Amino acid sequence: MxxxxxxxxxxxxxxxxxxxxxxxxxxxxxxxxxxxxxxxxxxxxxxxxxGRAVYPSDLRLPGMVHARFVRSARAHARITSMDLSHAEKVPGFLAAIGPSELSEKSLKDMLGRELPILTEEPKYYGEEILAVCAETDDAARAAAREVRITYETLPFSVDPEERVRAGQFVGGGWTPTGPGRPAVYERGNVQKAMAAANRIIERTYRTAPNVHSSIEPHAAVASYEEGRWTVWESTQGVFAVREELAAMLGAPLLSVRVIGTHMGGGFGSKVSAGKYTFIAAYLAKKLGRPVRCVQDRSEEFVSPYGRPPSVVTIKAAVRPDGKLLAIEQKGIHAAGPYGFGAEWGHAEDMAAEMYACDNVRTETYAALTHTPPPCAMRAPGHAQAAFSLEQMMDEIAREIGMDPVEFRLKNLPARDPVSGKPIAVPRGSHGLAECLKKGGELFQWKKRRKETRDAPPPRFRRGVGVAATAWSAGxxxxxxxxxxxxxxxxxxxxxxxxxxxxxxxxxxxxxxxxxxxxxxxxxxxxxxxxxxxxxxxxxxxxxxxxxxxxxxxxxxxxxxxxxxxxxxxxxxxxxxxxxxxxxxxxxxxxxxxxxxxxxxxxxxxxxxxxxxxxxxxREGNPDMSIRSHGAQFVAVEVDTETGTIEVTDLVAVNDSGRVINPTMFKSQQYGGVTMGLGMGLTEERVYDLETGRPLNPNLTDYKVPTILDQPAAFQAVPLEVPYDGNNLGAKGLGEPPIIPTAAAVANAVYDAIGIRLAALPLTPKRVIDALHPPESKP
Amino acid sequence: MDLLDLMKSSIRAPGRLVNLLTIDELKGIDVDTSGATIGALATLAEIADHPDLARMFPALALAAGHAATPQVRNVATIGGNILQRPRCWYFRMAQYPCLKKGGDTCFAMDGENKYHAIFENSLCAMVHPSNTAVALLALDAVVRTAGSGEIPIRKFFVTPDQDILRESALAEGELVTQLFIPATGARSHYLEFRERQSFDWALVSAAAAAELEGQTLNNARVVLGSVAPIPWRIDLGEIAATDEALDRAADEAVRGATPLAKNKYKVQLARTAIRRSLRELARATE
Missing domain, CATH: 3.30.365.10 (Aldehyde oxidase/xanthine dehydrogenase, molybdopterin binding domain)
Incomplete structure (x- = not known):
């Protein structure tokens, strides 16, 4: 090719x-x-x-000292005073850096938007105000605790819909607009198509704020010798960290060496230099000693942010023979107070790209919330988008009495509907069609779908669901x-x-x-x-x-x-x-x-x-739309008296071309699906609306699935649809497995109980509230 | 008590700690015909895996076995388990000066309260977090202490109305040494509902106990967990072991619930927990 x-x-x-x-x-x-x-x-x-593998947060260098942040205790405030006198008396205290010292410094996102490193006017709970440094980590924590700050509290809102109503938003996505204007994508004529159609469904779906929960927290250790920094960083990209850090330090590229051989998970949260990176490097030069700056678990819940919450209203029109006629979508997501990182929240691409549909219009509102700036989290945007789009596909297939697998097969695009480029399908097969067919066979989709429909409604109700994904991964x-x-x-x-x-x-x-x-x-x-x-x-x-x-x-x-x-x-x-x-x-x-x-x-x-x-x-790619495809089939058992959803069976089929190592391929499927089950069933960062603080910044109350939450029968299936766009024949797989999981589960729950659960996570509370609506007050 | 967690959250900052783990007299489990004597330092894993406890007091063994994770159960003690402080997130965050910390507000009352109390919640909406306390109350255990001697478990847990700053009747400096469970021949069972299958607190739990005679449950009682600031005991006396009678009793038991804005679903869970735990006692006869 x-x-x-x-x-x-x-x-x-x-x-x-x-x-x-x-x-x-x-x-x-x-x-x-x-x-x-x-x-x-x-x-x-x-x-x-x-334990011989040394991760950056494990590293201990001779003479190394420790830095910790002092974070805002308010969701929005102006600092009226900072008293460091008690902190300075903590034995081992070495230095403190405040916002005025770093007023010229900022982090920049991929679209050039800026984020201060330290601030005197915090705009979200946990925003960094000061960094303190001490001989030991305990002393640094103690000093951070001893800093006395007084605030003038300012108005705030952590609710993205409220912020959009107040006009506080920018356009999201990769081609952002200025304040007060949503980003719009349009092809065909949605209005006309909707007017002509007689089968139209509309629904609003909500996803919850999620946190990466990497086992290793964000961490950097920096040393400075003879005009050069060496930085050991828990990162997904040492070259990105080098470029960004050198720019922030105002130093030549080669004066910064970044090492990141082992790292304990990132999931999108470690793609660039962090505030902790800069602080470690800055202090290393200032103090002439190696500096370690590592976050606590609780800090992982405020900096950086994870997957922002989204509210997506989708309206779709379909012809009775199954042809998708039009999709109209309005998506709102939290984007933090600066708009910084807003590109990671948008849930729009999938509605535009996934299926052949001549008339599509999406509007994206990146709400300027008093929450931390969003950052990428495994399949950013797509995981949120799939929850709405893939449930909507299920709804409209049911509306016209068509099998949702057949419906999807009927609407697969041969060309990328946005770019117009052909989808790389060199030997006449479509990766997604293959995934849907293979998964359907392994799951016995047709048979089981009929079984659940015929079953009488007992206390435990069973249902099956399917959802699909496409992700550019060439x-x-x-x-x-x-x-x-x-x-x-x-x-x-x-x-x-x-x-x-x-x-x-x-x-x-x-x-x-x-x-x-x-x-x-x-x-x-x-x-x-x-x-x-x-x-x-x-x-x-x-x-x-x-x-x-x-x-x-x-x-x-x-x-x-x-x-x-x-x-x-x-x-x-x-x-x-x-x-x-x-x-x-x-x-x-x-x-x-x-x-x-x-x-x-x-x-x-x-x-x-x-x-x-x-x-x-690496050679260049063919001029095509290169996609990794996947389909997931799930069976659930819903206990209608307790609202508990058990995912009993799950088949995940992924096509990403040649498989280099089947064990690691399946590990990606297991890991992605498990993360998807967390997104679908248990994970939610809970905010206190009165104070704008996250209430569950820990791994007991923020509920990542355990091994016991895995489906009893879990088949991870690699499907090698031939691809010749590079000399390996391989495409990427890291993100696709998380994308369809929550939607597939929600579709199965609908199949089981006949109620569409449109807000994540699908907790016992949500199931019970749907099945046994609380009596309305007189 | 879960002291380390409280210290990490800056809720407690004791100047001096006394290690109890070296006191052998507080360890061990002895079972004879009169009942079970359980040292305060017996671990949840020892209790969950003890064959005599599983036979005579299944509610307790099941409750211990459902707590936390295998790693935690291997080190967590029953004395510590029944003395856990509230898991309420407003209590656990130092920034909220709630009633339990000497403040003047319950932040959960109008805040995020999906995990909070549906009974006895007019002052403070915390729920008692201990699994084993639920079982011990159903089994009419006695708490032995170095101090006042013996406290019947029915009097051991105190409501916010009785003392807002504490959850137990222990005096300052008083130490739980043993728990005694009398052998009465009662059947017992424990179950809980939760959001994930390990490493989670119950949304609602229930321990039921009763003596079975023919098709009748005598001296039937159910203790609900995670619904009130104390393990919530419901005495049902003599009740027919039929689905209809048990369902009626369950409906009756939750009638007085006063759910908050976000925890109405717990009423349904409580009803189900009562019904299923009692049915389990009846079912064991067949």
Missing amino acids: ASSEYTEVVVEGRKVRLRAPAAEAIPAYGAATRVVGTAAQRVDALEKVT GGPPASVVIRIHADGVAELFAGAADIGTGTRTALAQIASEETGVPVDRIRVTNADTALTSYCLPSYGSLTLASTGPAVRRAAVACRRQLLSIASDILEAPEKNIVLAGGRATRPASRKTPESSVPIAKLVELSASREIVGLGE
């Missing part, structure tokens, strides 16, 4: 077409692979289970990888990508092993270190494997060619007859000659360079 030839950029106001770097095509994998596609054990499994440049094979046969692989727990390091080693023949356990992966590895984007947007993986393969192929050339001379055989595997180059036995082989170590030793080096860069 041809790469896109040009990228259009703007240079000093001029449009320039940049040619994609010329790259020699690498043939697709043959019918059989030796290492790719196997369930190789994680390369760092032993390090992690024995990856792409930039990604550059170096592989060095040494004279002892050990290979080093240098890649900039962070492994955020998905197994990136292992998958990359497998790809390198496939070509070079160096066994996976003889490959050392050095990743996410700006001094040792080459630039790449953060591990977000499900792009890591599909971006860096093809670059690894290209680097490995470069090594392979050199190894084969030497092996060909030694084994006196043409290159095509030599197999690189198991750490050896082998010429298989033929009728005339017995098998002969030579260790890869020997080939390297005999090479002119005494080290085999391969460089690989």
